Amino acid sequence: MLTLPLQVVDNFLLQYNVGQALLAIFILSALAALPLKSQRVYAMQFLGFGLLFLLTPQSMLEATHWKFLGIALLVLAPMVYITAKR
Numbered sequence: 001m002l003t004l005p006l007q008v009v010d011n012f013l014l015q016y017n018v019g020q021a022l023l024a025i026f027i028l029s030a031l032a033a034l035p036l037k038s039q040r041v042y043a044m045q046f047l048g049f050g051l052l053f054l055l056t057p058q059s060m061l062e063a064t065h066w067k068f069l070g071i072a073l074l075v076l077a078p079m080v081y082i083t084a085k086r
Contacts (some may be wrong), residue, residue: 054071
């Protein structure tokens with residue numbers, strides 16, 4: 001009964017690599033946090049996804065620019081957290 005929907009999802013996800021899936025989840029989580037209007041929440045998301053991009057094995061990402069995105073997010077996270085209002 002669940003085989004047809006799982007096959008559709010599997011065929012869709014086979015077109016993308018892990019880096020693209022993580023980027024899509026990052027964008028969706030940023031949009032979900034938009035109503036909170038909290039820079040600290042964004043800083044925690046930047047930190048979490050930066051670590052996730054850096055700790056994901058290179059063989060799953062298929063390109064080095066995902067690692068650079070992780071480094072950029074890790075540099076950006078403390079700056080956003082410090083500039084947040086209380």
